Amino acid sequence: MRTAVLVEPHQFELEDRPRPMPAPDEVLVAVRDVGICGSDVHYYEHGRIGDYVVENPLVLGHESAGEVVEVGEDVTTHEVGDRVALEPGVPCRRCAHCKHGDYHLCEEVRFMATPPHDGAFTEYVSWPADYAYELPDGVSTTEGALCEPLSVGIHACRRGDVGTGDTVLVAGAGPIGLLVMEAARAAGATDVIVTDVVDEKLDFARKRGADLAVDAAAGDLEAAVDEYTDGAGVDVVVEASGAASSVQTSVDVVRRGGTVVLVGLASEATVPLDVLDIIDNELDVLGSFRYKNTYPTAIDLLAEGVVDVEGIVEFESTLDEVDDAFRRAMDPDVIKGMITLDS
Ligand SMILES: NC(=O)C1=CN([C@@H]2O[C@H](COP(=O)(O)OP(=O)(O)OC[C@H]3O[C@@H](n4cnc5c(N)ncnc54)[C@H](O)[C@@H]3O)[C@@H](O)[C@H]2O)C=CC1
Numbered sequence: 001m002r003t004a005v006l007v008e009p010h011q012f013e014l015e016d017r018p019r020p021m022p023a024p025d026e027v028l029v030a031v032r033d034v035g036i037c038g039s040d041v042h043y044y045e046h047g048r049i050g051d052y053v054v055e056n057p058l059v060l061g062h063e064s065a066g067e068v069v070e071v072g073e074d075v076t077t078h079e080v081g082d083r084v085a086l087e088p089g090v091p092c093r094r095c096a097h098c099k100h101g102d103y104h105l106c107e108e109v110r111f112m113a114t115p116p117h118d119g120a121f122t123e124y125v126s127w128p129a130d131y132a133y134e135l136p137d138g139v140s141t142t143e144g145a146l147c148e149p150l151s152v153g154i155h156a157c158r159r160g161d162v163g164t165g166d167t168v169l170v171a172g173a174g175p176i177g178l179l180v181m182e183a184a185r186a187a188g189a190t191d192v193i194v195t196d197v198v199d200e201k202l203d204f205a206r207k208r209g210a211d212l213a214v215d216a217a218a219g220d221l222e223a224a225v226d227e228y229t230d231g232a233g234v235d236v237v238v239e240a241s242g243a244a245s246s247v248q249t250s251v252d253v254v255r256r257g258g259t260v261v262l263v264g265l266a267s268e269a270t271v272p273l274d275v276l277d278i279i280d281n282e283l284d285v286l287g288s289f290r291y292k293n294t295y296p297t298a299i300d301l302l303a304e305g306v307v308d309v310e311g312i313v314e315f316e317s318t319l320d321e322v323d324d325a326f327r328r329a330m331d332p333d334v335i336k337g338m339i340t341l342d343s
């Protein structure tokens with residue numbers, strides 16, 4: 001099977017690898033769509049993300065969906081021909097976190113495209129059946145692949161307890177921020193303010209229904225939020241830019257008693273933060289890491305037409321064009337690229 005392998009930064013090789021055999025509890029999936037995530041681009045450019053270093057050739061891609069072509073002997077839940085979205089992180093199922101229900105915090109998780117685990121830029125993936133979610137008619141495999149970043153948005157909104165009538169500020173209009181916006185609307189937020197520092201991203205957010213889109217670099221964000229909320233501040237901020245300065249700004253624009261959810265991975269591990277602001281205003285400042293139990297929700301929201309994810313895809317390429325696709329995805333103005341396969 002054709003597989004795009006990152007052999008060193010900025011260099012993919014298309015290899016012919018043996019097709020995997022499904023284990024008894026797995027399904028073999030012919031991959032149809034794989035999103036290019038910011039983390040894939042980061043590994044492509046730098047060969048590492050923090051402590052995760054690409055020491056051996058790695059298959060990238062963790063936002064994937066496809067069609068079941070074979071089922072393991074113990075699998076009773078799936079049939080050949082089912083279209084499925086693959087949840088890319090499979091936990092150990094035995095540790096305290098797994099037993100507590102926080103399987104996304106499992107330290108033994110096997111997460112696609114995170115060294116040393118291969119991802120989905122390949123023709124076939126064999127994956128545990130219970131992490132392969134059937135897509136109903138009407139939900140495309142492109143949407144199935146985008147259940148992954150949508151899940152990040154759903155989990156962040158659950159962490160922030162976003163609810164009916166809330167005003168939510170989303171910092172960063174990349175794919176994650178835009179899908180946080182979708183998840184916040186689905187959770188009942190009536191007002192969504194989006195910030196970015198790139199005009200094209202702000203325009204894109206406006207076109208996708210942001211009530212207010214503000215340039216965070218222009219220096220008047222707090223005033224803009226004050227004006228929009230009559231001085232109250234927003235109920236929830238979801239920080240999805242990863243910009244260090246945006247962490248303090250998030251604390252500045254949330255209302256007293258409100259919640260700040262940190263999703264963006266700040267490039268500097270320590271960021272300045274006025275702790276008195278947090279105490280005096282009794283803020284909840286929470287981390288949000290990946291997701292748990294979100295795929296069924298994401299698929300329901302897509303089936304009901306409550307969220308739009310395909311609208312963030314700006315280009316599609318084939319596996320043979322993976323190098324070009326990654327070069328294109330490196331453009332800061334581009335939101336999302338997809339690799340499509342037709343094996
Ligand atoms: N916690 C988690 O589980 C996950 C975290 N992430 C992180 O979430 C962040 C967002 O991911 P993507 O949307 O893929 O990244 P992205 O880089 O495509 O989007 C970030 C956006 O923030 C904008 N930005 C930069 N500085 C800003 C500022 N000061 N204020 C407002 N916006 C600003 C950029 O122009 C860009 O549009 C990244 O840091 C990523 O590593 C991504 C997936 C999962």
Ligand SMILES: CC(=O)[C@H](N)C(=O)O
Pocket residue numbers: 037038039114265290
């Ligand atoms: C941080 C990322 O972008 C990636 N989706 C991951 O969950 O590791």
